[in-house]
Amino acid sequence: MLAAHTAAPLATPRGTVAEAVLAWAVAERAARTGQDRAFAESQLRALVRETPKGGMVGLMPWVGWAELALAGEGPVASAVYLREVRDAVWTYQLTLRDTGIEERDLQGGIVFTSGGLSLPTWNSARPIAFAATMLRDPRLTTPEEMPGEVVRLIDAMRFLQQLAAGPAVAAFSGRPELVRGGIRAAVWDPHQPPEATALAMLATAELLRSLDTVERAARDPQTPAGSGPPGTGAERP
Numbered sequence: 001m002l003a004a005h006t007a008a009p010l011a012t013p014r015g016t017v018a019e020a021v022l023a024w025a026v027a028e029r030a031a032r033t034g035q036d037r038a039f040a041e042s043q044l045r046a047l048v049r050e051t052p053k054g055g056m057v058g059l060m061p062w063v064g065w066a067e068l069a070l071a072g073e074g075p076v077a078s079a080v081y082l083r084e085v086r087d088a089v090w091t092y093q094l095t096l097r098d099t100g101i102e103e104r105d106l107q108g109g110i111v112f113t114s115g116g117l118s119l120p121t122w123n124s125a126r127p128i129a130f131a132a133t134m135l136r137d138p139r140l141t142t143p144e145e146m147p148g149e150v151v152r153l154i155d156a157m158r159f160l161q162q163l164a165a166g167p168a169v170a171a172f173s174g175r176p177e178l179v180r181g182g183i184r185a186a187v188w189d190p191h192q193p194p195e196a197t198a199l200a201m202l203a204t205a206e207l208l209r210s211l212d213t214v215e216r217a218a219r220d221p222q223t224p225a226g227s228g229p230p231g232t233g234a235e236r237p
Contacts, residue, residue, distance in 0.1 A: 108159030
């Protein structure tokens with residue numbers, strides 16, 4: 001699939017999730033093998049250029065991970081842009097002040113205003129996953145910004161945990177053992193899209209990895225911190 005993709009003429013991106021995943025896959029291959037690196041760069045730049053900032057949130061974490069894969073240990077070409085996207089995400093994160101006590105189950109979720117819904121759903125996991133990656137990358141998060149980012153991420157993860165089907169929700173299923181722990185589409189929607197659980201797991205893994213990296217760096221400032229996306233080989237022992 002990647003071979004056919006790279007052999008095809010570079011078309012104008014439409015800003016779809018499929019394009020973002022392909023951009024990430026090609027970037028990963030380029031970072032690991034050097035194969036089709038120019039194509040990976042061109043494809044990613046075109047995708048970022050043609051996608052409005054509001055639409056970029058829905059293409060995370062794939063676009064962000066593609067950027068980091070191609071950057072390696074060097075400067076991140078779109079660091080300023082990625083930080084702006086993260087700032088926009090937090091602007092639309094619901095706080096207790098927004099939800100009130102009555103709707104506090106929605107606290108920490110991200111409202112996708114361009115998606116036609118005024119309430120957060122499992123799609124919040126998309127930008128949360130990359131924001132968790134950004135936490136451990138000094139090119140994207142300064143030490144001064146880190147405490148605030150941790151607080152926002154913890155609140156976001158609280159929302160994702162709220163979507164997880166607990167015993168009370170699972171009890172309404174004919175096979176409770178199959179749905180327990182899965183991520184629901186929304187607090188009012190019991191359906192569990194596979195993408196929802198997958199993205200929530202990625203977000204959880206990324207946050208745990210980032211918190212561990214930050215903690216080790218605090219204990220030993222001389223220890224280099226892995227900043228790359230999952231599976232790029234940028235991890236440190």
